[in-house]
Amino acid sequence: MEWTAEAIDQLRAYWAEGHSTAEIGRRMGISKNAVVGKAHRLNLDARPSPIRREAEAAERPAAPRRIASPREVAPRRPEQPSAVVRPFPRASLRSCCWPLGEPGTPEFRFCSAEAASGKPYCQEHASVAYVKARDRREDAA
């Protein structure tokens, strides 16, 4: 591509009109790379780029930015969340989550009896939930 003054004017005009690099390339019969390359060299206003170069961004920050004061700053302990919001106060007091009724109906609820220790179900439902493999044959799929 011979960048005559006319060609450069045309590029500037299209660029100023906000055409995409590919569109300018189409109109001028050149590649969009030629357009973007020339635009870059002419220091035309950069378009919002869709990309963000991780490689550069990741390499650069090695440059230490000295903004902190020379004085040493007391180590700041991150504030500990004082209370984690838990749906249940204590694992040991968990209530049975065996479903009762038809899901989606107003009657649907969970058993809510006190769960057997370490299990999500109360004693009664745990006995239903946990079946010895040997006794399960007739229920199997």
Add this chain to the structure above:
DNA sequence: CCCTGATTCGC
């Protein structure tokens, strides 16, 4: 897979 723009680098 289409689009976008930016950067790189051999020419």
Add this chain to the structure above:
DNA sequence: GCGAATCAGG
């Protein structure tokens, strides 16, 4: 200086 190749996001 040029622009294809490549990258990276939509």
